[in-house]
Amino acid sequence: MIIAIDGPSAAGKGTLARRLAAALDFAFLDTGLIYRAVGAKVLARGLAPADGAAAAREAADLRSQDLERADLRAEPVSQAASEVAAHREVRAALLAFQRRFAAAPPGGKAGAVLDGRDIGTVVCPDAEVKVFLTASVEARAERRSKELRERGEEAIYPRVLQEMQDRDTRDSGRAAAPLKPADDAIVLDTTEMDSDAVFETVLAVAQARLSGD
Helix, strand or coil: CEEEEECCCCCCHHHHHHHHHHHHCCEEEEHHHHHHHHHHHHHHCCCCCCCHHHHHHHHHCCCHHHHHCCCCCCHHHHHHHHHHCCCHHHHHHHHHHHHHHHHCCHHHCCCEEEEECCHHHHHCCCCCEEEEEECCHHHHHHHHHHHHHHCCCCCCHHHHHHHHHHHHHHHHHCCCCCCCCCCCCEEEECCCCCHHHHHHHHHHHHHHHHCCC
16 A cells, blocks of 8 residues: 655644554655755755756765765755755656655555655555645744754744745746645645644544555
8 A cells, every 4th residue: 555645844744654654564755855865965065956957966876875864854955855856857866766665665564655745646646545734834834943943953933934935836836746636635734633633534544445445
């Protein structure tokens, strides 16, 4: 079974995906880390994320150890990830990796949970369970600000809000795999939902599919 979880930044995708993978004993892939790793490599080399050719070279040379970089959650890397993800060449270079993971989950697992922005629409359009999490941009900016502060990073809410609005515009408006729910996705607005309610809702759907209901 493949479970695809999509949605904008700070909607709760990672928390949900990790909990589902643990509960079902499935493999988990945070596909955003793939793009963050490319963005981090581009920045580390002093290159411009807007340079599609340079970003594609870094994507083609991506290694599993690049996903363990300590700087992948930094805000500059987050912004760079959104920019490099807009390049068709980058997406093409990383698409095969994600599909291999989903089709043959590591560790002999019986299924995989992938979270990102185009899993249900592009990466795994045949996924048995597709979920699109969303929330108001204000709620998401508050969550991200809290997360940054807890990591000891400066987090000025108006700046985080503006950056999130800018990223939403880029992600939704890009020509290559724009951020949108799959036609058959379960859409959940998490603005007023806690993580337990989201998890229990999606887990029930996954278990029903596993049992053939």
